[in-house]
Amino acid sequence: MQAVCYKSPIGILRITEEDDFITSIYALDEEHDVLSPETPLLKKAVKQLDEYFEGTRKDFDLPLKQQGSGFQQGVWNELSRIGYGKTISYLQQSKFLNNPLGIRAIASANGKNHLLIVVPCHRVIGTDGSLTGFGCGIWRKKWLLEHEQRVMGVGQMTMF
Template structure:
């Protein structure tokens, strides 16, 4: 799906690198980590983009575990179902691709769940980092496995829960 126009851009410094947030006037379009330099922030920042930045700052400060930023409805119906299932995994907990497929009522969709997880445009806000391998190993994350591990450890401390044997 092509990006809507206009897009507004805001950068947020986090303990694990700069995140670039993009939005329409009313919905967050993407949240991703940058590996290199970045463009400048938009001169005008819509409320939804400011809200996303505020909530991310609260999350990294350890005072927020969930997000309620309005998201731009991109992706297929199946992807949107997976992304909604990701939002049901509480901070400090994890699931795996088969577990998500089972919860969605389709155990044959493990690879499709993995692909939809990898296509998530809203890193951290839609917690695809909470999905690990069936044997408890860290697997794929668009922000890098080191960030995934950091996020899981951060959430374990923040929530007071820790699943033994994750890594």
């Protein structure tokens, strides 16, 4: 396993690579030394995150793999379908997954997503528009959503 700590506008992001896949991108609350990535894949991940934060990248082209149950994989795949600058509610997500009674389980699976930004769990919000359920801090979720809205030139969040 290889890892790099990357300085972003939302703090230090730890990016890990294993077996030629990006396996996690996670925000850290404590300070870490920022080092240059050593592998071609980590360099590619850092470059694409730079482009995202600059507002020039809306989709990622990285080989991704994270461990999880079939249910979790399905939830994460659905997250990847949410368009840049758009949001959906947990209720909408449960309907897209044909599991309208599974909101809590789906929200729990969202919370186990370890590929911040690239698998955009930050784009799922409460039915009332509230920013809830983000393990890396609500302030980061708010920043990411506002960043995408600025890039899109939209004053308010739009639903999927």
